[in-house]
Structures are given as C-alpha cells and as structure tokens.
Amino acid sequence: MKVYPSLLAANFLNLQRDIERLNQSAVDGLHYDVMDGQFVPNLSMGPFILKQIDAAFDLFLDVHLMIEHPDRYISDYANAGADRLTVHAEACTHLHRVIQQIKSHHMEVGIALNPATPINSILPVIKDIDCVLIMTVNPGFGGQSFIHSMLEKIDELNQFRAHHDLSFVIEVDGGINDETSRLCHQYGVDEVVSGSYLLASDDMTDTVKRLSND
Numbered sequence: 765m766k767v768y769p770s771l772l773a774a775n776f777l778n779l780q781r782d783i784e785r786l787n788q789s790a791v792d793g794l795h796y797d798v799m800d801g802q803f804v805p806n807l808s809m810g811p812f813i814l815k816q817i818d819a820a821f822d823l824f825l826d827v828h829l830m831i832e833h834p835d836r837y838i839s840d841y842a843n844a845g846a847d848r849l850t851v852h853a854e855a856c857t858h859l860h861r862v863i864q865q866i867k868s869h870h871m872e873v874g875i876a877l878n879p880a881t882p883i884n885s886i887l888p889v890i891k892d893i894d895c896v897l898i899m900t901v902n903p904g905f906g907g908q909s910f911i912h913s914m915l916e917k918i919d920e921l922n923q924f925r926a927h928h929d930l931s932f933v934i935e936v937d938g939g940i941n942d943e944t945s946r947l948c949h950q951y952g953v954d955e956v957v958s959g960s961y962l963l964a965s966d967d968m969t970d971t972v973k974r975l976s977n978d
C-alpha cells in the first residue's frame with residue numbers, strides 16, 4: 765500500500781524539518797488536511813502553506829478538503845500545487861459538477877465519505893473519480909481511534925470495484941497504526957494516511973515500511 769503522512773501531526777515550528785524527515789522515509793506523498801471550522805469543528809491550514817511546500821519539495825500532494833463549499837476553492841488548490849483534490853460527498857450539493865471542476869484543473873479527484881455515509885451515495889459518479897477516501901474516524905481531529913465497523917464498508921467498496929472492473933483507489937484516513945493498516949490491507953485498501961502514529965515514531969523509514977505492508 766502507499767503511505768501518506770498527515771501533516772496535521774507535524775511540528776509547525778519545524779515544518780520543513782519534519783517534511784524533510786518524511787521525504788527521506790520513502791513516503792509516497794503528503795496528506796494535507798484542510799478544515800474550515802464549519803464542516804468540521806476545527807481549523808487547520810489553507811492553500812498558502814501548500815504552495816510553499818510545493819515549491820520546496822517534489823512530493824505528491826494529497827489534499828483532503830474538510831470544508832463547506834469546496835467548489836469555491838478548487839482553483840486555489842490547483843494553483844498551490846495539489847496533485848489530488850479530495851472533497852467530502854456530504855459537503856457537495858452538486859457532486860457531479862464539483863468532480864468535473866476538479867478534472868478541468870488537471871488534478872486527480874477524490875471523494876471522501878464520513879463514517880455514517882453509505883457507499884451507495886456516490887455510486888452514480890464512481891466511474892468518474894480516481895480515489896474513494898473512507899474516513900475511519902469522524903473528521904476534524906488527529907489522534908482518534910480507528911472505527912472497526914468501517915472494514916465492512918471497505919469490503920463492500922472493494923467488492924463493487926472488482927465486480928465492475930473499476931480502477932479507483934481506496935484510501936483510508938484516521939487511526940492508522942501497524943494493526944489497523946494490516947487489517948486495511950487485508951480488506952483491499954490501496955493507500956493509508958497516518959498522522960499521529962507515523963509522526964511520533966523514532967524510525968520513520970521502518971514505520972512507513974510496516975504501514976505499507978509490502
């Protein structure tokens with residue numbers, strides 16, 4: 765599996781140092797969590813910091829928008845260097861239009877689902893997207909515990925993908941550690957996000973390798 769560290773768990777007074785350490789640890793890119801205090805009860809960073817990261821590092825930028833009205837910010841994140849833009853299905857009244865807007869800016873498209881949102885809410889558009897992000901915690905904060913019942917949802921999505929011969933990737937976000945990444949791997953996940961667990965580890969290269977289950 766690919767491993768993306770969540771920068772939410774980085775030390776923002778030493779952000780460059782932390783990204784350099786991650787870059788040397790064979791991560792597959794960076795996961796950048798954007799929160800607006802509306803869609804989720806927390807605030808984080810916006811496109812300004814992302815642009816600086818993009819200028820300084822040659823890493824895949826996986827941007828996770830936990831915001832209302834994501835359509836208003838698509839061009840900002842494209843200009844800031846996002847490689848994949850993931851929006852929440854729950855935040856998009858016109859999800860099909862948002863997907864087309866992201867594609868028009870030449871970014872990969874991800875759709876995130878909160879734990880309580882069923883897979884069938886995105887089936888009409890699933891052929892149009894590159895990634896389904898299954899939230900394994902309720903979004904808004906790092907350091908929460910993995911919700912094990914999400915494994916059934918992952919299984920359902922993986923089976924749907926195989927049955928319809930589709931190629932979107934399945935990414936999971938929230939509460940990922942050695943044990944939960946192993947379970948995700950067994951259930952067909954392609955990409956894991958890890959914040960607090962990975963950033964707190966002494967030997968990041970070793971932790972990335974374990975989380976990847978390769």
Ligand SMILES: O=C(CO)[C@H](O)[C@H](O)COP(=O)(O)O
Nearest residue numbers: 903904906907938939959960
């Ligand atoms: O989207 C997120 C929170 O809403 C983060 O990406 C996620 O929580 C990662 O942090 P951790 O691995 O500590 O759970």
Ligand SMILES: [Co+2]
Nearest residue numbers: 797828937957
């Ligand atoms: Co995230």
